Amino acid sequence: MTVVTRFAPSPTGFLHIGGARTALFNQLYAQRYGGQFLLRIEDTDPARSTDAAKRAILDGLRWLGLEWDGAPVYQSDRLERHAAVAQELLDAGGAYRCYCSPDELAAMREAARRRGSGRLYDGTWRDRNPAEAPEGVAPVVRLRAPLDGETVVDDAVQGRVTVRNDQLDDMVLLRADGTPTYMLSVVVDDHDMDITHIVRGDDHLTNAFRQTLIYRAMGWDIPAFAHIPLIHGPDGAKLSKRHGALGVEAYRDMGFPPEAVCNYLARLGWSHGDDEIFSMAQAADWFDLKDVGRSPARFDPAKLTSLSAHYIREMADGPLADMIEPLVAGLLGAPLSQTQRTRLRAGLSGLKPRAKTLADLAESALFYCRPRPLAPDAKAAKLLDDAGKARLALGRAAIAGLDDWSAGHAEAAIRAAAESSGEKLGSLAQPLRAALTGSTVSPGIFEVLEVLGRAESLGRIDDSLGRTAG
RNA sequence: GACCCCAUCGUCUAGUCAGGUCAGGACGUCACCCUUUCAAGGUGAAAACACGGGUUCGAAUCCCGUUGGGGUCACCA
Secondary structure (H helix, E strand, C coil): CCCEEEECCCCCCCCEHHHHHHHHHHHHHHHHCCCEEEEEECCCCCCCCCHHHHHHHHHHHHHHCCCCCCCCEEHHHHHHHHHHHHHHHHHHCCEEEECCCHHHHHHHHHHHHHHCCCCCCCCCCCCCCHHHCCCCCCCEEEECCCCCCEEEEEECCCEEEEEEHHHCCCCEEECCCCCECHHHHHHHHHHHCCCCEEEEEHHHHHHHHHHHHHHHHHCCCCCEEEEECCEECCCCCECCHHHCCCEHHHHHHCCCCHHHHHHHHHCCCECCCCCCCCCHHHHHHHCCHHHECCCCEECCHHHHHHHHHHHHHHCCHHHHHHHHHHHHHHHHCCCCCHHHHHHHHHHHHHHHHHCCCHHHHHHHHHHHHCCCCCCCCHHHHHHCCHHHHHHHHHHHHHHHCCCCCCHHHHHHHHHHHHHHHCCCHHHHHHHHHHHHHCCCCCCCHHHHHHHHCHHHHHHHHHHHHCCCCC
């Protein structure tokens, strides 16, 4: 049997971080078993299902590299099919029409709740003669669910979960306006799409029982279920807006590389021994449902950040430079010149180990691209007092005549100057740093010197010294 | 409230299914080393089997209970 999994989000305006993990697990499982990973957009609620909301889902998935097989299925295209299945059920006696008013239903729920019963609908129209139907009331179609016995879901993650059928009521399949409910649509679509494994959040676990009943009523094969624990916020409750960013695009905008997000998400609730850092290709070789935990995991931005820093360090300079150039240009307010681009690229190796996110990296690279004269920040300005300028002049004298403008030679020259003047290396290096970068924090100052080049370096030093001539 | 699920360092987790090394790793925290700043890197430290009963020579691991946390209870998805 070929494995077919699916991700079936409803459009909410963004790809939820938890949804992204669900999608990832589905894809990983399909890849592991050489199967297919399909995408279905559950857009039957017109209020939510704007084009922008649908696009946000696709964009989020693509950004993470979660490519699906085939064209996405839009549930809204399949309404007639859903209604037809309801009609089949009606014809076969597996479903019936119910004419209860909203008020009656509310009263039933109230009564059920007082009784402590799980069955919210009391079955009023289950066996009632349709001839007694009130005039002018459009009925809903309900499933004729079993009254006794129990329903079992053999879940690949949760294990065997059993519920008494008296906890399940006759759910609505078709609304009064003839549109299908979620419960019906999901089952029909999953069946028609030949889904073999339904991997989704465990907030759907109770739905699995109701859906099982529909599969049975239609005589369809029941797919394997795997209900993965939800991602919780730091306070232990289901991740929601009050916990901060929910959409993956927010993490993209904060500058987290997609590799880091995937790696982090893969490790939330799933593990392969002590492996922490791995590619999704590697994960696809390892992934199995039996290694998914049953307890919910809390979202930890600190760990995501450390993964982000790791992947940035590992990235090759070329692609990285291309990635952050637009960010730097944005901060600068102008496109980069060839010189700026070259410096950016050359400076990356020293910048990379200092960045947590791509946004950090772009910001830290800014000083390489800023035009003279630099405006030093407060701490840097303090380093450039008269005493600092004197030491800066000392440093300038040591390197100005260098034939070979490389980090190694600059370092040798400055060290020698420090020694002969009785200064510590740091007291020469810090004013130099302030002059060259406008900051007290930067990559190794000799490397900065080399990346900036002779003319720019000397120019920046002279700006700080207050000289006009280079 | 009813039904269902869950429980190892602050967090993610290995170990649980087939009971038996000082309960391992990672993130975070702290210390030290490296060092021209800040990072990165290296070394080390503190840090957990929720509780109570069983079963057993032996329990993080199996069973029961308690407590705690979570999810679901629509003509939303």
